[in-house]
Amino acid sequence: MIPAMPTFGGIDLGGTKIQAVIADDEHNALGSARRPTPTSGGPADVAREMEIALRDAAKAAEIEPSELAGVGVGSPGTIEHGEVTSARNLPGWEGVFPLAATLQAALGCRVAVGNDVQVATDAEFRLGAGRLYDSLLGVFWGTGVGGGLILGGRPWTGRGGAGEIGHVVVEIDGARCTCGRRGCMEAYAGRAAMEIHARRLHEEKGRKTDLFKLAAEHERPRLTSGIWARALERGDKLAIQVLDRAVRALGAGIASVVNVLDVEGVIIGGGLGVRLGHPFAKRIAEEMHPHLFADSRPPHVHVAALADLGGAIGATLLMADSLAQPPSS
Numbered sequence: 001m002i003p004a005m006p007t008f009g010g011i012d013l014g015g016t017k018i019q020a021v022i023a024d025d026e027h028n029a030l031g032s033a034r035r036p037t038p039t040s041g042g043p044a045d046v047a048r049e050m051e052i053a054l055r056d057a058a059k060a061a062e063i064e065p066s067e068l069a070g071v072g073v074g075s076p077g078t079i080e081h082g083e084v085t086s087a088r089n090l091p092g093w094e095g096v097f098p099l100a101a102t103l104q105a106a107l108g109c110r111v112a113v114g115n116d117v118q119v120a121t122d123a124e125f126r127l128g129a130g131r132l133y134d135s136l137l138g139v140f141w142g143t144g145v146g147g148g149l150i151l152g153g154r155p156w157t158g159r160g161g162a163g164e165i166g167h168v169v170v171e172i173d174g175a176r177c178t179c180g181r182r183g184c185m186e187a188y189a190g191r192a193a194m195e196i197h198a199r200r201l202h203e204e205k206g207r208k209t210d211l212f213k214l215a216a217e218h219e220r221p222r223l224t225s226g227i228w229a230r231a232l233e234r235g236d237k238l239a240i241q242v243l244d245r246a247v248r249a250l251g252a253g254i255a256s257v258v259n260v261l262d263v264e265g266v267i268i269g270g271g272l273g274v275r276l277g278h279p280f281a282k283r284i285a286e287e288m289h290p291h292l293f294a295d296s297r298p299p300h301v302h303v304a305a306l307a308d309l310g311g312a313i314g315a316t317l318l319m320a321d322s323l324a325q326p327p328s329s
């Protein structure tokens with residue numbers, strides 16, 4: 001039976017996990033499911049896992065995907081007409097892939113695709129920690145570091161490439177970034193870069209750490225946010241050192257963006273941001289302070305209120321918005 005109230009699906013495609021949610025018209029989650037993002041294969045394999053995650057969430061919400069008013073997707077990379085290009089941190093995704101069309105055929109309902117961080121920033125602005133503000137910077141601290149912007153109450157995407165806060169330079173000729181450049185904030189603060197740095201200190205410099213033992217114990221192929229949090233709880237010196245370095249880079253990078261845009265609020269989200277929570281949001285604010293030009297009125301720094309579901313709930317908003325507009329074919 002098709003419910004009287006429109007019901008939406010949302011999928012947040014991350015570098016580590018795929019989060020799916022089914023939400024009603026008032027953004028309440030009716031069911032959710034999570035799967036790890038494939039670490040090999042290509043876009044078609046990733047799309048297949050996204051379909052399974054959405055079907056699992058729909059099952060939990062007792063609805064068929066074909067009964068949904070539509071499914072929104074937040075994806076990394078550049079998005080144009082439902083096609084996703086150069087989604088870094090995803091396996092074999094260098095070229096263009098028709099993600100919307102593929103999922104539409106698989107699920108039997110409408111699909112709209114947007115940039116993952118912009119979608120999550122919009123969700124925080126409309127429903128979460130950014131509700132009180134007219135201008136907002138979303139910083140998503142996970143595998144990489146993504147950024148989303150709300151300026152004057154509206155999302156700002158520039159010419160399609162705005163918000164790449166992870167590639168703000170915090171050190172000239174600094175550490176090598178996954179983008180191929182040097183000294184980017186992500187090269188210090190992205191979880192992938194943090195793992196490479198920790199492994200080098202451990203294997204080449206002989207520094208002691210429980211990080212890799214913890215990952216093996218929990219059968220994680222990577223150092224997930226949970227592994228970092230556990231190492232911190234144990235007082236692991238190497239983990240503390242690598243995280244300190246990440247927080248310093250985040251402070252310098254975010255402050256530089258605030259100096260240009262003077263936003264009212266900064267929302268810290270992403271896997272690490274949400275897992276490490278308020279104590280780290282406070283530390284990031286402290287590390288920002290020496291770099292702020294207008295330091296007498298710093299922006300408010302919050303943890304993303306929608307937490308892990310923010311990206312997926314934001315994706316349902318994207319779908320609802322796209323239904324409100326005439327189809328562009």
Ligand SMILES: [Zn+2]
Binds near residue numbers: 177178181187
């Ligand atoms: Zn970079």
